[in-house]
Structures are given as structure tokens and as C-alpha cells.
Amino acid sequence: MSKKIMLSGVQPTRAITLGNYLGAIKNWVKLQKEYQCYFMSVDLHAITLKQDPKELRDATYYGIATYLAAGIHPKTCNMFVQSHVSEHAELGWVLTCYSTMGELNRMTQFKDKSGKQGDHIPTGLFTYPALMAADILLYDSNAVPVGADQKQHIELTRDIAIRMNNLYGKDTFVIPEPYIAPVGAKIMSLLDPESKMSKSDVNANASVFLTDSEDTIRKKIKRAVTDSGSEITADTKQSGVHNLLTIQSCILGKSIQELADSYAGKQYGHLKVETGDIVAAAINPIRTEIEKLMGDLGYLNELLKKGAENARERASKTLARVYDRLGFIPR
Numbered sequence: 001m002s003k004k005i006m007l008s009g010v011q012p013t014r015a016i017t018l019g020n021y022l023g024a025i026k027n028w029v030k031l032q033k034e035y036q037c038y039f040m041s042v043d044l045h046a047i048t049l050k051q052d053p054k055e056l057r058d059a060t061y062y063g064i065a066t067y068l069a070a071g072i073h074p075k076t077c078n079m080f081v082q083s084h085v086s087e088h089a090e091l092g093w094v095l096t097c098y099s100t101m102g103e104l105n106r107m108t109q110f111k112d113k114s115g116k117q118g119d120h121i122p123t124g125l126f127t128y129p130a131l132m133a134a135d136i137l138l139y140d141s142n143a144v145p146v147g148a149d150q151k152q153h154i155e156l157t158r159d160i161a162i163r164m165n166n167l168y169g170k171d172t173f174v175i176p177e178p179y180i181a182p183v184g185a186k187i188m189s190l191l192d193p194e195s196k197m198s199k200s201d202v203n204a205n206a207s208v209f210l211t212d213s214e215d216t217i218r219k220k221i222k223r224a225v226t227d228s229g230s231e232i233t234a235d236t237k238q239s240g241v242h243n244l245l246t247i248q249s250c251i252l253g254k255s256i257q258e259l260a261d262s263y264a265g266k267q268y269g270h271l272k273v274e275t276g277d278i279v280a281a282a283i284n285p286i287r288t289e290i291e292k293l294m295g296d297l298g299y300l301n302e303l304l305k306k307g308a309e310n311a312r313e314r315a316s317k318t319l320a321r322v323y324d325r326l327g328f329i330p331r
């Protein structure tokens, strides 16, 4: 029996953060053997906000190097760049036509990101969930492992797919399921534990990047904002403390309660130093491997070429099926 299909991606907007890693990539690594996998660097999504071309190109290579360094297997998983498979943009347009302004207006990520753009909100930022729906539906994906912030976009994907299946036949699209891990689906900013840790946070000290040195990681976590109390508990109201316990829990595989109990009678300083040690130990081998891979762009280019070929094979079949159902004359 053929394996079910899993697809996910990260925007090459900057180096990948500990949040992207614990919320998404670590789960890709865990689940990769059970599924036929497609992992993209979603550069078409990245340009929904202005990017420097050189930085975008570097971040795209870094992104793929990070997937490999984190443990994605290059022989069994397809890794590719979204813009290398033009079917994404084509199906994206179709799904833009089958989503509504009201639906896109309800997306909280659009509200958050557009709120920071003043009067010049790019249209792509608004329509991007339709492109994300195309990414998922092109591959007949069954599972999409993501962080909590993407759940709403996957629900929209399901709604659009069901709508089109009702219009054009039940087998037009496979209806995907989100995979959201019970712990680590929303790692918070180190400087503002009420906000999500984000790659593009203006303050680099708010996020740990997988490219950060051991020293930088320890310093950033030492400076993490915690509340004014002193007791370490599993209470979610202590958002800064809870965030550090969550990070430890994801890396060590222990429950948050068990970890909080182990800090009974200890100070916040202990928690920060030990979290810094744990994160540095987890990231060190990944960073070393990223650096090694970045020294061999020839290898990465070959891998991306093969990945795009495999992706295109499946994506082109889905697009042809959809175009046929819509009534487009075959090419």
C-alpha cells in the first residue's frame, strides 16, 4: 500500500528560529518515515513582504540546509523551492478565485502582519492563504505538520477544497489534516512572552536562530523576560517561565509539570542557565551541519533540482485534473 502524503514548508524570510524548529521541523523529522514527504522553502510566500534579493537567496539555501541538518533524509524526502514548481502559482490563482474576501479577511495572521505595514499593504499578503492552499492541495497531502499559527490557514484550505469538491466532484482534492504537536506549537518571543517567536522580529534578541553561536544562545536565554515572581511552576499565567519550560519539554521529551517540579525551591536564574545549556546542546550539531552544507552549494542545487522534478511530477497531474474539471482546453 502506498504511503500517505505529508507536506510542509518554511518561509526563507531569515534564518530558521527555535520556534520554527520545535513547532514544525522537529515533527517533520519525527514523522518522515511514515509518509511520502514534500518539504519546501516557500519563497513565493516570502515576497508577500519586501525582501532583499541576496538575503532571500541565502535564506533559501540556509532553509534547505537546516532541514537536512535537523535530520530530514535526502534520499526518502523531496526537498524543493516553491518557485521551482510553477504549478503552485497556477493553482494559487485558481484557489484565489474560489476563496472569498470575507474568508481572507478573517485570517488573524493577515491582521497581525498587515497592521505593521501602514497604508501600503501588499495584495499578496491578503491572498497568500489561497497560495498556501494550493501548496497543500497540489500534492494530495493528507497531513500538514505546522505550528499553531498556521491552523487557521489549513482550515481555510479544507473549506476551499470541500467547496470545489462539491462543485466539481469529490475526487478533485484530497482533504488535508493539520498535525499540530501538543507541546511546542507556539514558542513565544524571549523578550515578549505574550507574542509568538518570529523570524522577522525586529529585535534579534527575541528569537534564537538555528545559526546562533553557543554563546549567543546562552546570552539570549539568560536575558529572557520572566515575570516578577520567583517561584517556578507549570502555571501558564507565568508566560515567560512557561515558555522556557515548554522549550525544555520539547527538547528533553519530559512533561512541563515534571520539569517545573524539578525546579521547586530554585530561582529563575537556574531555569534560564539550564535552558540555555539545553538549547545550545540541541542546536550545536545542527549549526555545525548547516555550516558544512552551506560550503557545498553544488550539492544543495542538485538536491533541489531532483526535488523539484519529483514535486512537478505529482503537482502537474493535480493541476491538469483541476483545469479539466474547470473546463480549460488541454494544453
Ligand code: AQP
Residues within 6 Å of the ligand: 009, 010, 011, 012, 013, 014, 017, 019, 020, 021, 022, 023, 024, 145, 146, 147, 148, 149, 150, 184, 185, 186, 187, 188, 196, 197, 198, 199, 200, 201
Ligand atoms: N513561534 C513559533 N512556535 C512554533 N511554531 C512556529 N512556527 C512559526 N513560528 C512558530 C511554525 O513554523 C513554520 C514555518 O513558518 P513560516 O516561515 O511559514 O511563517 P510564520 O508562521 O509566519 O513563521 P515566522 O517565524 O513568524 O516567520 P515570519 O517572521 O517570516 O512571519 C510553520 O509551520 C509555523 O506554524
